[in-house]
Amino acid sequence: xxxxxxxxxxxxxxxxxxxxxxxxxxxxxxxxxxxxxxxxxxxxxxxxxxxxxxxxxxxxxxxxxxxxxxxxxxxxxxxxxxxxxxxxxxxxxxxxxxxxxxxxxxxxxxxxxxxxxxxxxxxxxxxxxxxxxxxxxxxxxxxxxxxxxxxxxxxxxxxxxxxxxxxxxxxxxxxxxxxxxxxxxxxxxxxxxxxxxxxxxxxxxxxxxxxxxxxxxxxxxxxxxxxxxxxxxxxxxxxxxxxxxxxxxxxxxxxxxxxxxxxxxxxxxxxxxxxxxxxxxxxxxxxxxxxxxxxxxxxxxxxxxxxxxxxxxxxxxxxxxxxxxxxxxxxxxxxxxxxxxxxxxxxxxxxxxxxxxxxxxxxxxxxxxxxxxxxxxxxxxxxxxxxxxxxxxxxxxxxxxxx
Numbered sequence: 299x300x301x302x303x304x305x306x307x308x309x310x311x312x313x314x315x316x317x318x319x320x321x322x323x324x325x326x327x328x329x330x331x332x333x334x335x336x337x338x339x340x341x342x343x344x345x346x347x348x349x350x351x352x353x354x355x356x357x358x359x360x361x362x363x364x365x366x367x368x369x370x371x372x373x374x375x376x377x378x379x380x381x382x383x384x385x386x387x388x389x390x391x392x393x394x395x396x397x398x399x400x401x402x403x404x405x406x407x408x409x410x411x412x413x414x415x416x417x418x419x420x421x422x423x424x425x426x427x428x429x430x431x432x433x434x435x436x437x438x439x440x441x442x443x444x445x446x447x448x449x450x451x452x453x454x455x456x457x458x459x460x461x462x463x464x465x466x467x468x469x470x471x472x473x474x475x476x477x478x479x480x481x482x483x484x485x486x487x488x489x490x491x492x493x494x495x496x497x498x499x500x501x502x503x504x505x506x507x508x509x510x511x512x513x514x515x516x517x518x519x520x521x522x523x524x525x526x527x528x529x530x531x532x533x534x535x536x537x538x539x540x541x542x543x544x545x546x547x548x549x550x551x552x553x554x555x556x557x558x559x560x561x562x563x564x565x566x567x568x569x570x571x572x573x574x575x576x577x578x579x580x581x582x583x584x585x586x587x588x589x590x591x592x593x594x595x596x597x598x599x600x601x602x603x604x605x606x607x608x609x610x611x612x613x614x615x616x617x618x619x620x621x622x623x624x625x626x627x628x629x630x631x632x633x634x635x636x637x638x639x640x641x642x643x644x645x646x647x648x649x650x651x652x653x654x655x656x657x658x659x660x661x662x663x664x665x666x667x668x669x670x671x672x673x674x675x676x677x678x679x680x681x682x683x684x685x686x687x688x689x690x691x692x693x694x695x696x697x698x699x700x701x
Contacts, residue, residue: 305430312434319344321438325431329423331416332356335401335435337409339458340370340521343439355392356414365412367506367526371493373398373410374524382407384428386415399428401436408439453478454520461522461563468560475559485516485529485556489539490569492525492549492577506546513538525573527566536585543584549577550585571595581692594691597682604683611680614664615688624648626684628656629666633678637668 308324311317318335326333326346332353334345341364347356359365369389376398378385384399397413397420411432413420450456456474465471475481496506510519510528513535519528530552543550551573553565565588572591575581575598614625628646632653635641643650660666667673685693 305427308431308434312438316438316441318435318438318442321435322346325411325435328427328431329413329420331420332414334359334412335409335439336365336412337439338407338523339454340365340373343409351414351416353392353394353414355389364521367493367521368496370521370524371496374493379410386421399432401432401439403433403436403440406440408436408443411435450474453480453518456480457520457527457562458522460560461527461566463563465560468558471560479518480559483516483529483559486532486534487530487553487556488562488565488569489528489530489550489552490525490566490573491528492573494577495547495549509542509546513542525570539585548584549573551576551591552585552587554588568595571598575691579690579692581690581695586695590696591691591694593682593694593696594686597686597694598691601683601686604687607680607683608676610664610666611677611684614660614666614681615684617664618688623656625656625660625664626681626688628653629660629677630681630685632657632668633674633681 305328308321308328311320311324315321322333322335322344323346326348330348332345332347332351334356335343337343342359345356345360347360355366355369359369369387372387372389373379376385376387379398379400382400382402384397386395387398388395392414394414394416397411397415399411399413400407401409401411415421450459453475456471456478457480459465460471465474472481506526507519510517510526514528515531515534517528517530519526521527539550539552542548551569553569556562556565569588572586572588572595575591575594576586614629617623618626624646628642628648631645632642635645639650639653643653646653657668661668666677668677682694
């Protein structure tokens with residue numbers, strides 16, 4: 299039973315002992331359940347397990363030091379956890395449901411408190427009790443994360459710190475990696491994997507991480523902000539990615555070539571933008587190079603300027619909507635094909651006479667200045683913004699398979 303004395307002990311230990319392991323142990327005794335605290339990369343920070351408790355999923359997480367990617371998917375899919383509130387989650391390989399609660403301090407999500415509901419009593423605990431416990435644990439994690447002199451224990455921690463923008467100079471970064479595999483590590487690219495639609499019949503068995511490690515040499519996969527980050531070595535197999543994506547229902551974007559590891563944060567932001575496009579718009583296919591999405595990435599950055607589109611182009615788009623014609627697509631391909639009639643016909647799979655008719659109509663009825671080469675770029679930009687709105691980013695995704 300939760301008492302005020304129990305909470306007082308937790309508060310006292312927070313101020314006097316500065317020890318996350320002790321606070322987690324106190325919490326376990328207060329709530330009378332097995333539990334663990336994980337950080338925002340899903341690694342186990344501390345855990346408590348009463349004598350006699352047995353649970354395969356719990357024991358595996360403690361043993362390997364992290365929850366499975368499959369359990370991580372459940373976190374990323376939970377609207378409640380995304381909104382900052384607790385949620386009960388069931389794992390297929392455990393008979394016990396779990397209460398996941400985000401640990402947030404100073405507006406920063408630092409990790410999660412995961413309580414195992416062995417006796418189905420967790421729902422009877424008062425919300426204010428959970429709130430006080432979670433605030434204390436979050437503040438302790440905030441204190442520990444803010445320690446400047448805290449050494450990096452693994453290459454993965456260094457990479458996460460790099461992606462977080464934590465290294466201000468390349469020389470300091472190189473100093474930190476000098477005693478890790480990163481010191482003499484030369485991947486050609488990296489991949490970012492979205493797990494929103496992830497599905498596997500092997501949930502809870504850590505299969506996805508095992509498969510990534512097995513299929514891709516020295517990929518060193520790890521979770522970062524709900525996505526999987528992994529390195530790719532020279533000669534990696536694109537088809538292997540496609541098979542993996544199809545098997546596990548994944549969306550994957552592959553970066554451009556890596557020149558320096560220190561440059562990865564800038565590259566990561568572009569890859570993340572590309573991944574968000576293919577996920578949010580449910581683009582067909584599963585594996586992409588970031589270069590294939592260069593045009594939609596750029597167009598999405600300026601789509602707020604559609605008020606600058608000329609009335610003539612807007613009239614052309616309105617005609618397409620009303621009559622289900624293809625003037626906008628014809629204009630786009632006519633300009634991108636450098637006004638080659640032959641190439642435009644091939645791009646649209648349309649007869650030459652039909653294209654000639656549309657071009658004449660655009661000149662005469664819509665007064666599109668196709669003969670003025672100085673306006674071609676503006677026309678192309680305007681019609682591209684129209685097509686982005688009408689057809690989505692997938693229209694612009696390059697079909698050329700090159701990195």
